[in-house]
Amino acid sequence: MSLTRQDVEKIAHLARLAITEREMPVYVTSLSSIVNFVDELSSIDTGNVVPMAHPLDGQHQRLRPDTVSESDHHEKYQANAPRVQAGLYVVPRVIE
């Protein structure tokens, strides 16, 4: 199966990626070839197989006690932010 330009535009929107006019035909072609390639899986009989989400059997995500284990690092962390004001991340206006 091959993807159309409209398919790729929709995927790019869902992924929040701006794709330029120059990139678009490359992605239409390469994503189609990848989808075709992985389509091989559809011919495999997996009737009663339980999907595998974790590579180690019997391992579960651990929980930890809900206690404070970190100190406040917000200044250090926000040093990496593109725009910060009064300890807040600044983005373009969302609500008019």
Place this chain on the structure above:
Amino acid sequence: MLHNLSIGELADRLAEKRVSSVELTRHFLARIERLNPGLNAVITVTAERALASAAAADARIAAGERGRLLGIPLIHKDIFCTDGVRTSCGSRMLDNFIAPYDATVVTRLERAGAVMLGKANMDEFAMGSSNETSYYGPVRNPWDTSKVPGGSSGGSAAASAARLAAYSTGTDTGGSIRQPAALTGLTGVKPTYGRVSRYGMIAFASSLDQAGVLCRSAADAAEVLKVMAGFDPKDSTSVDVPVPDYPALLDTPLRGLKIGLLREFFEGLESRNAALIQEALKVLKALGAETLEVSLPHLPLSVPTYYVVAPAECSSNLSRYDGVRFGYRCEAPKDLMDLYKRSRGEGFGAEVKRRIMTGTYVLSAGYFDAYYLKAQKVRRLITDDFRAAFDQVDLVAGPTTPTPAFAIGAKIDDPVTMYLNDIYTIGANLAGLPGLSTPCGFVDGLPLGLQLCGPHFSEAKLLSAAHHYQRATDWHLRAPGGYE
């Protein structure tokens, strides 16, 4: 020369005070300055910090402390967060990112006295098999600088092979340690999923990612892995299983070790590559191992399975790069949607965007069952095949890669061809198994690797088998011309 010595030899010289860590560090820093411009393996050199760590290591040695990694220089893949040092993950997105904390791998090695010389180039966000997707440009293979070093840990591989450090760290999601190790003549170890902490290791595909090492011998790898491995409460998938004394177990006799030859790996394998693997297996047999053929019928499905599972996880993991909290932000966004889309569109390179979109597609409404769920089911079939094989044999063996290093530019425009490079390595990631690549000969002057893979937590067996093999052969001792 100092840079050709093993970790054990360096540790002895440091302990005997025949060389200081500061001298050793200066020696490697000088090599980086002289040789790295031709390789582009190291993208950040932390000379000042290295010399300070070296001086601290010398003080510890003077105070009577001994440690196999104490005072010995290494290079970290730039996927590991290093407090106060740029951690780019090979991406424009993180070109300006100064990590605010250390990865557990970095902390553990630093505590053991390891000296970080700098950060290695890599495929962007570890997505690639040639180190050509890096924002910082391709890495060159020291064995032939017109060839790729493999990827995604291509900078780590080139740096260790060119003796720019005693060893380097890497990560392996689909072969990213073993494949570059094979293409540069190194011993690369991808441990069991959960064996080494992923805390502070920038995420690509969380059910597959695992940290490991690229060394010049199995004995060196045993020393480093012993320090890197172990339970970490900061990684929710870290496994609380005691770490064996890998170096002490290297000499465990091979007698009676059953090695399975993966039938599927030899079908269609280029004859000169196949001959080297067969030759290596003869050596292991002469050392006391038994070999028998085993079949993993679903293994040929590992590449399509991986290219559903890994992009799906990547599309989720990389959604954190939003241009708001850290990383690249586009100029003059007109609204929030424009900020997200252009920051991500401009901050990510072509292959990363391709994987994010593949993942978004396979997870999107109407396709989830057909692709993602299907792939997770096939993943179990592949894992069950391995389990059945390990009822018959202790380890399985085969080639690490289909071919030796290929030319820079040869495959970069054809993603599916590039993806097939990892055909022999991906199975271990899907099943969470440990894998190792050891040098086993040359084709047209370029190194090739023998891959060994075992059940969960069988690293000691893999290292021991490789160590015995390396005592009987000298492929791992060869150095690329100009870097001896």
